[in-house]
Structures are given as C-alpha cells and as structure tokens.
Amino acid sequence: MRLLVPGIVMTVADATIISELYVHRDGIRGVGEIAFTKEVSSQLECAALCLTVLCACYNLEVRNSTLTCTTLSTIREFTEQPFTRSFFSRKGLYQQLGFIRYKEQWVMARDPTLPRLTWDDSVAWCRSLPGSVFLPQTLEDFDWMVEIFRTKYEDGYMFFPLNDKEKEGDFVWVNGSCVCVSPAAAKNATQIRWHDGQEGAGNTIEDDCVAIESYHDYTLRVHACDHTHYAMICAGDG
Template sequence: MTSIGVLVMVLVVMVAREGDSVVKQSQFLKITQTQGEGTVLFEKKVATVLECAAVCAQLSGVGYNLALSPGAPQDCLVLGTHTNTTVNGNYTFYCGDCKTLGQSCTQNSDCTTLEPLASCSGGVCSCPPAYSVSGTQCIMVPVGLGGTCVVNAQCQANTMNSTCNPSNMTCVCQPHFNVNASGNGCLFDYAGYGFTSYNGRYVYHLVGGPTPSTWNYAFVFCTWIMSRMFIPRNSAEWDWMEQTTRTFLDTYVYFPINDKSNEGNPVWNNGTSVGSNPILKWSSGSASATNTPSFSCVRMTVKSFIPTQTDEYIAFTNCDGPFASTSVICEAV
C-alpha cells in the first residue's frame, strides 16, 4: 500500500431536493486518514456524512473532506478541483474523481491517487510491467534465477545479489557471484575475485599506493566485496598481518578497531570490546596515548620503514584522513 492508509468502498448517495423525488446519484471513494487538497467550494459544519455528500453533489464537487470528530457537527469541505491527496489522521476524504485499478480512465492522474505506480493504459487504470494487481495496489512480481524479468528489482526481490540480464531479460547472478548448488541463490566468488586462503579463511589484500586512502574507505571496500577488515585472532596472525603489509612495501595497514560510537572506548569493528588483548601492541603501550576526539580509527605502522622503529604498533588516526602507502586486508564473511 502507499503511504496513504486507505479504506476504499463505494458510497452511493441519493440526493433529494426538498419537495422533489430523487434527482441525482453520485459515487465516492472513501479514503480514511486522508485529506484531499484543491479548490474549496464550500465549508461548513454538518450533522451527517450524507449531508456533506448532498452539498457536494449539488455543487458538482469532485469530492469532500469530512473531519473526524466524536459527534456532530463535523467539518465538511467540498472541493471544486482535486490536486493532491495527503495523509491526515483527522480527515476522511470522499473522492469523486479517484479511480481504482481496472476502472476506466482518460489520463494517468485519474489513476494515481490510490496507487502512485498506476497509469492509464488503453483507457484503464493499470499496473506497470513487472507488477500485478492486488486489490487497490500494484505489487511487484518477484522472479527467481532463470525466470523472465523486466527490471532488476524483480530479481532482487527473490534472490539477493541477482540482476536482470538485459541481453535475454532473465534473472542471473550479479558479476563476481555464482549460482549456489541448489540453484536458488547467488554466492560471492571469492577465489575468482582474487582472495587467497590463509589459516582457514579467505583473505584479500588491497595494496596501498600513491593515491591516498582512508580508514572509512577501507571499511566500505571490504563490505562491498562481501568481507570485513581482517581481525588477527592470535600473535601469529598479528605477525602475518604485519609481514604481508611489509612485503608489498606499504608503511601502514588499516586495523579493525574504532571508537566512533563511544569516545575513549575502543571496540573491534564487530562491536565487541577490545579490552586488554595481549596481542595488541599499542603506541606508547596504551590505546589512550594516541586517542583523541578527532582520531577515532586505528592503523598499524609496520617495522623497518622508520629508522628508529624496532617493532610494529597500532595507533589511533583520523578516519577520513588520506594516507598514501596504506593498505587494508579483508577476510571473507
């Protein structure tokens, strides 16, 4: 359903002038918690819904708003033109020019009050391609892998990481993804992308270069390739991380620790507390030594590139600060 909470029903109003028999019959769609906007022809307090409907019919109005109140009288606003419809919990809108799906129409605006996706096609309010009619709504039709599609969203509604192949209009896995064994899902092709195996995990080293990079970019990059920044689980993995970085002549590697959410309380990127983890070698022996309000992310400085440095260490740095010769290691998730 659209953002307008609607209860649609046909209200047949028999309008009678005093001393006459029935002279006019009109139809209105009742849309709850909604206010129609446009030119106001008439405004007064009325005792009943039928009284407001009668005035609307006599003035050839296109609809009317009736204020919701615990009892009579109620505010009645008759519209001469209808330009928009908005959510308003204080009103019920009775629309005389609103069309539901399947009703006849002459222009797109006839159909869009109740369903913004609808259009006037062949003189009938209809849903766009890739959508089906469900009551007063247009509902997207999900399509599985191999099925015929019109737009990407159809494929993605059924299978994550899929897309509509424009060459044959069928749902396929996105680039760098392969169909799973069951044929109903798309799995990231880590090996095909360039990940290598280390200690039972797939890892990917994005080597630094002359173009500056940032901690935030490193975080997003790992997420984009269905992974996370590498977390060393023991001293051997810490050493491997440092050696791998040094092998490619990088001076730094971004490290998966930050205190963005709680200044002064560093956590791993997965949200768990860093605590006094013995494998972590902090600059000056403490996380607080380099931690400032403007430095909320961590990187490792590798050894041998700085003459006075005898060992690698980690320290806080600017999350958005661009640094050349800084790499990141990602691990598959």
C-alpha cells in the same frame, strides 16, 4: 523449494537465490567453459539448472523480457556487459579478485598502486567485495598482518579495525565488539601489539582510529580517521 543435487540438499526461499553459495553482480559477465545455455522463465530456474551441474557461475541475460541462462563450469575472467546479472560462486569470485587462503579464510590486502583510503572508506571497500574486515583472533594473526604489510607495501601506515569513536579510550572492533573498556585492558589484549603509551592514554579527541605504523616497529598507534592510509586487510564472507 528444495533442490536435490547429489551430495547437496538446499532450500531456496525466494528468487534472491542461495546466498550461501553465490554472489550477485549486475553488468558483469563471467567468461569460461560453458556447460549449457538455455532460455528460462526465472532466475530461480537458472539457479536450479546451475546446481545440477555444480557450476562455478551462471549468467542471466535480460533482454526484451527474455531471460537467457548460461552456466559455466569454470571461470577464466570477468567482463563488463550491460543487461547481464551474474552469480559467481564465492570461491571463484574470491580467487579472481586475488584473495588467498589463510587459516581456512579467504583474505586479501588491497593493491598498493590503488589510491589510499580513509578508515571508513577502507571498511566500506572490504564490504563491497563482498566481504568484511579481517579481525585477528590471536597474536599469530596480528603478526601475520604485519608480515603482509612488510612484504606488500612501502613504509607508512595501514589502517587497523579498531576505533574509539563512540567513547574516548574505549576501543572496539569494526564489528562493534569490545576489545577493551579501559587503557589497562587494551594494553593487556593478547591479539594485538600497541606502541608504548598508545593503548588509550595517548589518544585524543581528533584521533579515533588505529593504524599499524612501520615507523614504530609495526605496532599500533591512534590516527585521525579521515587520513588516507593503506586499507585494512579484508576477509571473504564464505
């Protein structure tokens, strides 16, 4: 099915709906300026109606086999409400969750008052937003991450998206791509700053994950993955 909206041409393959534009949440309702409310026969119909007004969010309430579609032109907040399936525009969702823009990406550092996480839990938390872990592409990106650490958190450790779980000394990014295949290559990586001796040579079997340490000039050191530190910086998917 092709949906035609001024300036937009999209193909909807099935009722999972336009994943490029909207993010699905069960039991959460968007609250804001309502464009219209209407009973519909399917989620697909509600999504199509939403696109006709370029809505920021649509709520699909499911009660006794009846579907009520409410489209919102703006989002003020999110509330918990059973029987509701809501689809938020990525922009609206990320703004409400506290993301900011950095180099055309939505990015966010976890609230420092929340419990600290293990390395794996930090990765899982970013993916649940929905999103991914922010990966620095340049030394400027790394220094920006350090500045976020300096301004948002107290002294301590912030997990970084590198690990050598699979092969000791061979560090890979959280997405599986390799940043180095030897200590020498790690030391020469252009987008990160290692603490002296930590680029593979100072690693141990027990320490497979990497963190930025405030106590060593905000450089990278290896840590145990099951320690709890400040979470990694997250990046939005859209």
